[in-house]
Amino acid sequence: MYSEILYLIKTGQDQDEFCQQLENLREALYKKEGEFEKVLETVVRKDLAREIKKVVSGQQDKISFLKDLEREIKKLRKLSLILSYYPSEVGIDRISEWVYQNISKDIVIDISIDKSLLGGAVIEFEGKYIDLSLKKKLDEYFLLNKQKILRLENP
Amino acid sequence: MKDFEYYIDQVGEIGVVAEIHHSIVYVSGLPKIKPHEVVLFETGEIGQVLSIDQKYVEILLFSDTNVRVGTRVCRTDSALNIGVSETLLGKVIDPLGRSLMGGAATRVKELHPIEARPLGITDRKNVDSFFETGVSLVDILIPLGKGQRELVIGDRKTGKTQLLFQIALNQTKTGVICVYAAIAKRRIELRQYIDFFSKKGILKNMVVVNSYSSDPGGLIFLTPYTAMTIAEFFRNMGKDVLVIFDDMTTHAKFYREISLLAKRFPGRSAYPGDIFYIHARLMERGGNFKKGSITCLPVAETVMGEISGYIQTNLMSMTDGHIYFDTNLFNQGKRPAINPFLSVTRVGMQTQSVLVRDLSRQLSSFMINIQRLKQFMHFGAELTESVRQTLALGERVENFFQQAYGETNPLLVTVLIIASLWAGHWKDEQSEVMKKQARAVVEKYLTDNTYKKEVDDFVQKRANLKELVSEIGSNTQLVTKAYRQTHG
Numbered sequence: 001m002y003s004e005i006l007y008l009i010k011t012g013q014d015q016d017e018f019c020q021q022l023e024n025l026r027e028a029l030y031k032k033e034g035e036f037e038k039v040l041e042t043v044v045r046k047d048l049a050r051e052i053k054k055v056v057s058g059q060q061d062k063i064s065f066l067k068d069l070e071r072e073i074k075k076l077r078k079l080s081l082i083l084s085y086y087p088s089e090v091g092i093d094r095i096s097e098w099v100y101q102n103i104s105k106d107i108v109i110d111i112s113i114d115k116s117l118l119g120g121a122v123i124e125f126e127g128k129y130i131d132l133s134l135k136k137k138l139d140e141y142f143l144l145n146k147q148k149i150l151r152l153e154n155p
Numbered sequence: 156m157k158d159f160e161y162y163i164d165q166v167g168e169i170g171v172v173a174e175i176h177h178s179i180v181y182v183s184g185l186p187k188i189k190p191h192e193v194v195l196f197e198t199g200e201i202g203q204v205l206s207i208d209q210k211y212v213e214i215l216l217f218s219d220t221n222v223r224v225g226t227r228v229c230r231t232d233s234a235l236n237i238g239v240s241e242t243l244l245g246k247v248i249d250p251l252g253r254s255l256m257g258g259a260a261t262r263v264k265e266l267h268p269i270e271a272r273p274l275g276i277t278d279r280k281n282v283d284s285f286f287e288t289g290v291s292l293v294d295i296l297i298p299l300g301k302g303q304r305e306l307v308i309g310d311r312k313t314g315k316t317q318l319l320f321q322i323a324l325n326q327t328k329t330g331v332i333c334v335y336a337a338i339a340k341r342r343i344e345l346r347q348y349i350d351f352f353s354k355k356g357i358l359k360n361m362v363v364v365n366s367y368s369s370d371p372g373g374l375i376f377l378t379p380y381t382a383m384t385i386a387e388f389f390r391n392m393g394k395d396v397l398v399i400f401d402d403m404t405t406h407a408k409f410y411r412e413i414s415l416l417a418k419r420f421p422g423r424s425a426y427p428g429d430i431f432y433i434h435a436r437l438m439e440r441g442g443n444f445k446k447g448s449i450t451c452l453p454v455a456e457t458v459m460g461e462i463s464g465y466i467q468t469n470l471m472s473m474t475d476g477h478i479y480f481d482t483n484l485f486n487q488g489k490r491p492a493i494n495p496f497l498s499v500t501r502v503g504m505q506t507q508s509v510l511v512r513d514l515s516r517q518l519s520s521f522m523i524n525i526q527r528l529k530q531f532m533h534f535g536a537e538l539t540e541s542v543r544q545t546l547a548l549g550e551r552v553e554n555f556f557q558q559a560y561g562e563t564n565p566l567l568v569t570v571l572i573i574a575s576l577w578a579g580h581w582k583d584e585q586s587e588v589m590k591k592q593a594r595a596v597v598e599k600y601l602t603d604n605t606y607k608k609e610v611d612d613f614v615q616k617r618a619n620l621k622e623l624v625s626e627i628g629s630n631t632q633l634v635t636k637a638y639r640q641t642h643g
Contacts (some may be wrong), residue, residue, distance in 0.1 A: 127168050127183075129163055
């Protein structure tokens with residue numbers, strides 16, 4: 001039931017944004033008639049609103065549905081990606097799609113920037129850490145070839 | 156310890172601080188962390204794993220700088236170790252092995268884990284060597300042996316630390332290494348201790364492991380374990396080591412604080428259920444071994460003389476006796492204010508020679524009789540001549556046992572003086588005169604090697620007290636020449 005909605009969540013930012021919007025929708029249910037639809041049209045993201053409309057039309061208990069959906073969204077696990085640049089929307093989609101297909105369907109990406117990495121990425125997921133950055137590769141290279149490099153300076 | 160980047164590279168695991176409760180930090184992540192493993196924060200702080208949960212790892216911080224939520228943490232994949240080496244002698248360090256007195260960093264020979272299993276039975280032997288404290292009252296009536304664990308217990312400001320320093324002074328002169336664990340002391344106190352040790356020239360045979368009262372609870376908690384680890388290093392080199400834990404009641408209080416912050420269920424007096432184990436596993440690492448010995452002198456503070464407190468009784472049950480400092484005796488001006496009737500030594504008697512044991516037994520029963528007679532005197536009954544003489548002798552013996560701070564009385568000269576008193580040597584002298592003359596005998600013994608040899612030969616040749624007393628009775632010159640030469 002929730003898989004199409006969960007598919008829309010690609011990053012940690014999306015996850016937080018969706019949770020906030022679901023809370024707004026839940027609050028709207030306790031207000032006057034028509035408030036729920038108004039919030040769905042004006043506040044909620046278009047793609048989320050479309051999917052919610054599809055599902056909610058057949059639902060009697062909207063409150064439980066929204067609560068369950070929020071719980072499912074919070075269960076999504078975060079994969080932290082530290083990059084040296086902020087990728088475009090297309091880039092994020094491609095990374096997210098790859099993770100979805102190759103690792104697991106319940107993972108979202110949390111991107112942060114560290115320009116000192118120069119390139120590549122540092123990946124953290126559920127306590128595991130792997131540094132695949134260009135900075136590390138260069139450090140290793142320089143360490144391995146220290147003597148050679150020093151000889152270049154003092155021939 | 157290497158830096159954060161190194162460990163994160165090596166181990167490949169990371170955590171993030173989720174919650175902070177004073178010195179207890181909860182970290183998410185670190186999937187393969189082990190209990191008691193050391194972790195490193197990206198800001199440089201060190202911590203140790205207390206417990207592991209499904210969601211969080213509970214970590215005890217060893218520094219007081221504020222860690223923030225969101226700080227990254229990495230595993231070091233090692234237990235808590237400290238660097239040990241002979242170069243630690245003369246140094247004042249914190250429980251993590253860092254120097255507190257400035258200067259160059261100590262060059263480390265080996266890394267030893269702070270938590271170690273005590274050696275088993277096959278590596279141990281009976282307590283069979285006498286441990287001379289230099290305090291007559293202790294050496295005769297509450298004798299200690301090398302490898303004994305003896306608790307020093309009493310109210311605050313009754314002279315416990317002075318006794319310990321006296322013992323350290325006496326023992327370091329004979330080549331024993333002394334490790335002093337100062338637990339949660341004030342900075343001014345540390346300064347005073349170091350000045351005392353330096354002035355007496357014994358700091359070079361000592362290692363001081365210090366934690367200040369302002370240090371984080373985790374660091375204070377480690378202090379006695381670090382001291383014991385250093386002691387084990389020197390023991391493994393074949394040396395005899397004296398370890399002083401000053402004091403264990405404060406240590407228990409800080410462990411209680413840590414446990415309550417870590418939401419452990421409080422037991423009696425809010426102490427955690429494992430408080431006995433915390434101290435027992437430390438005491439069990441002391442003892443007499445085939446390689447060397449570790450003599451432990453833990454200190455326990457009482458309130459209003461209450462020795463039946465929780466921590467006090469715990470410590471009494473895991474040690475081989477206790478030396479009790481009585482506030483009433485202190486208020487009467489007695490120094491050291493040790494109550495020999497309420498003090499116990501479980502393994503010290505077997506280290507005494509036949510003569511000294513004989514003297515100790517006779518003296519103990521004599522002093523008990525004196526106490527009874529004094530109580531009888533309250534009724535105002537008339538005293539016979541023999542009772543008066545007995546009381547006079549008792550007064551002289553008690554007077555002799557009064558020893559000023561810094562004065563050392565070697566065992567054999569103590570035996571000589573007491574045997575002389577027994578023989579009636581000073582029976583016609585004033586108590587104060589006797590005290591001065593006895594002091595002169597001790598001084599001569601300490602300074603004149605010929606006289607020392609003479610006294611040693613004389614005392615050691617006697618099989619029992621009766622023989623010694625009879626020989627002294629017929630040969631008073633050995634004693635008189637010491638103070639006649641001094642006083643003319």
